[in-house]
Amino acid sequence: MWQRVLLQQRSITCRLPLVAATRAPRSFIRSRHAAAKIPLSSASKSKADTQEEPPFDDDNAVPVSPLEEPKIEIPSPPIPTTAIQPRDYVEIFTKDSQWSGVVVNERAISGRRQILTVMLRNGRELEFMSEDVLFRLPNFQKGDQPASFESRMIFDYQKSIQLKKGLSLRGLNRIYKHFIAQADSKEDDLKVTLEEMARVAFGLKQEQQVSSEQLHITFLHLANDPLHFIPTRNVRSTQEWLLRSEQGTREISSLVDAIRRRDKSYTGFLERASHLIRLYEELSHQSLGTVKDTKPFHHIHFTKQDARFVNFVADWVKSSDSALKSPHDVYAPTILKALGCYKEDIFVDKSLAMRFLKQVGMLKPWDNLFLFQNASFVDEFLWSDRARKTQEELDGYAKAFLEGQADRAGFYARDPCDSKRHDFGKLPVYTVDDPFAKEIDDGVSIERIPGSEDTCWLHIHIADPTAFIPPDHPMQPLMQQRVQTLYMPEMHVSMLPSVLGELKFSLGETAHTLRDGSQYAFSFSAKLDTRDGSILDWHVRPSVVHKVHKIYYDDLDTLLAPHAPTVSDPHIDLNTSFVHPHDNNNAVQQQQQPAKTTTVPKEAEKDLIDIYKLTRTHQLARIRNGALNFIRPAPMIMLDDAPLQLPRLEFNGKPRYATKMPTLRLSLDRSAVSPARQMVAETMILGGRVVSQCARENGLDIPHRTQTWRPEDDAELRQEMLDARDPDTGMLPMQRMLNYMSLLPPAMATTTPGLPHVLMGIQDGYVKATSPLRRYMDMLVHWQLKAHVLGTKAPFDNDTLMTLVPQLEAREKRLLAWQQRSIGCWVQQLVSRLPSDTLWTCMVNRPNALTRSDLGASMESASVTILELGVRARLANLNQSLQVGQVVKARTIKNDLAQGHLDLQLV
DSSP: HHHHHHHTTTOOOOOOSSSSSOOOOOBBOOOTTTOEEEESSSHHHHHHGOOOOOOOTTOOOOOOOTTOOOOOOOOOOOOOOSOTTTOOEEEOOOSSSSEEEEEEEEEEETTTEEEEEEEOTTSOOEEEEEGGGGEETOOOOOOOBBBBHHHHHHHHHHHHHHHHHHHHHHHHHHHHHHHHSSSSSSTEEEEEEEHHHHHHTOEEEEEESOHHHHHHHHHHHHHHHHTTTOOTTTTTHEEEEEEEEHHHHHHHHHHHHHHHHHHHHHHHHHHHHHHHHHHHHHHHOOOTOSSSSGGGGGGOOOOOOHHHHHHHHHHHHSOOOOOOOOOOHHHHHHHHTSSSSOOSSOSSHHHHHHHHHHHTTTTTTOOOHHHTTTGGGGTTTSSHHHHHHHHHHHHHHHHHHHOOOOTTSOSSSOOOOOOGEEEEETEEEEEEEEETTTOOOOOEEEEEEETTTSSSEEEEEOGGGTTOOTTTTHHHHHHHHOOOOOOOSSSSEEOOHHHHHIIISSSTSSSOOOSOOEEEEEEEEEEEEEETOOOOEEEEEEEEEOEEEEEEHHHHHHHHHGSSSOOOOBBOOOOOOEEOOHHHHHHHHHHSSOOOOSSSSSGGHHHHHHHHHHHHHHHHHHHHHTTEEOOOOOEEEEEOOOOOOOOOOOSSOOOOSSOOOEEEEEEEOOOOOHHHHHHHHHHHHHHHHHHHHHHHHHTTTOOEEOOOOOSSSOOHHHHHHHSOOOTOOEEEEEHHGGGGGGOOOOEESSTTTTBBGGGBBBBSOBBOOOTTBHHHHHHHHHHHHHHHHHOOOOOSHHHHHHHHHHHHHHHHHHHHHHHHHHHHHHHHHHHHOOOTTTTTEEEEEEEEEEEOTTTSSEEEEEEEEEETEEEEEEOOOSOOOTTTOEEEEEEEEETTTTTTTEEEEOO
């Protein structure tokens, strides 16, 4: 029944133009009377092409008729690629409708998205966004055909597909039962590919090829049954679907039935929830959401059935935005409307649902909504049974190590490199980091060469977990699964067991020490020419170090400031900071505290200054080779109350309310202007170059980093950019740099040594190898290097690396984006706490473009960076043209934490 309700809600809407696209040349011959183009509908989603979401029913489908079956040439099976081309047949699902037809034109826009002009079966043309395409048949149209023939071909093909879909229902209906029986339990969803499901539906053997027609029919079946089939985020490229668990299917059907029948369990829930919401609205702080006292809420009790309705709304919020109307899309808004508490709200959307979850005590006012909505993306770290089991395993190995049972737990009983380690004796090692840093990966030493002023050794000492962890240790696949340490403002989850990664394997006073008090390291040494920064000699060797000094960045900045060039940007103040709530008592205490002592020992000052000067010489050499730097504000969030409890993903019927907000501190990353941070970064680059040279000269298989200029880009514009740099710092002001951003090529991992990294000014190869405590790929490099030192076979051969490295790199990039979005949510949280009339300084990233307002009207907007916060926002409702790099003032008009959008208005 609920499926019929969904069908009744479908409507076709008129479309307004998004942008004026120039038609690319194509071989379709237009007739003089071709139908006029109908412009784009519904607001475009601000998502990358990996966020595509699927559909529901086919309003444009031709009714199935057994009278005739048109003879259509079916193209070969679709190849999942990102870009959509003219002549492709596409299935499109927007917020309001489903469409299908042939692409006649495409235009690339930002975020790897496209604007597509699609011809429908009646000859009309409409514009759509590429992220609304959930299925495509490449090169559907062949040769030059008149427009009337094109539309007839589309009509006939759709009619054929609908007929064959009807004839295939028996096989299609087998799909769910066949695959869900393979799930581990009745509570587990199952991920299956479209091709696998088509094979079952059409009874194909493994050696038989699945036709495009069969894939298309199977896709339409899945899209029409959202109770059982859930599209993944990038379903067009992966063709992967989730089959909802048997228990989940029964649960949804039961709840929908209770809502439709207005069962007593449902009406009773509405009564209790609406009472609680009104009480919360009466007693809570209007903007912060905190309450002075939680006692008035103690008498409120939800039943287990009530919790099921709350979790139904929560599941809607957690689900990906999709034009495919699921039961949650229909009945969660029904619940919110039935409460009678939101009569003044125009939109019954996920933002309102978030508000509801806070009002009933499932979420705290400050809960990171991005984490709540995207928890499944990091289920190897948090919330899931999988994460709990992984952590229990890791903690078990750590416990065995600490209790002296290392060999029984799979660790090395004795370091295999023990006899080959270089002892650095009394040479001081300096680790430089923030006071709150936990995983201390690296330190640096300087070794002067007697009688030589033109050469000097820099030794980059890296923490050495592979002295204890062999490549076949049971923790290895768990670390590979995690890829890296996960950082969030609320907490961080270590790749290694925290007691090992943060204490025993770190460099410094907490490290696992040998009998003489020394500790293991893996040292990458470079003999530098002090005049031009060139590498004259190098060593890669396991080592032991004795004197490790922990120094804080800010203390070292004070020492190095007189020796460092001034780095600044006229429009960016990296000293900007915000605190909320502001603790006046704490501020007074800080003012009354005596001046703190520095962490820089007096006897270390000369070493540190000389190390800085050497790294500056190396940096200048990179700048001469094309290294490019620029300041871009990036937010850093600190929570005084961290670690914070993460959002609840399921409601247990017990409301929780907060009486105070956690103190939130925002500052801007000072890496670009801090000489201490620049020094450390340069030593890491130097270490990466040494490892690359070692691998190249010895034929070792390890992952390298490379970045090359794209040959198709404007070489003159690129040279203009390089000529505009400050020759002493390699810096370009952000305002000017924005004009060149399109020239910057992506960096990528490769197993080929000696390739350039152009933006770092490195011509002969670079490797990331200095963070083995928090990056699996760096630990992998250490294992490969250790095998060379020992003269044994490398644990990973080149074929394995060629498969594994791209997967690790892709996961690293996705986790980085996830972490940045998590930080962005806290920035929006700060904005919500500040006065609404706060004035922001903004720099335009992209000029005016036609976009959609929340009400569906077209408006001009521009993308900007808020310079005080370091986040992107949208300048809405523009009535003047803005240029890239222009600096303007604006105020917040909408801060949508649920969607992660921040809208500003020009002042």
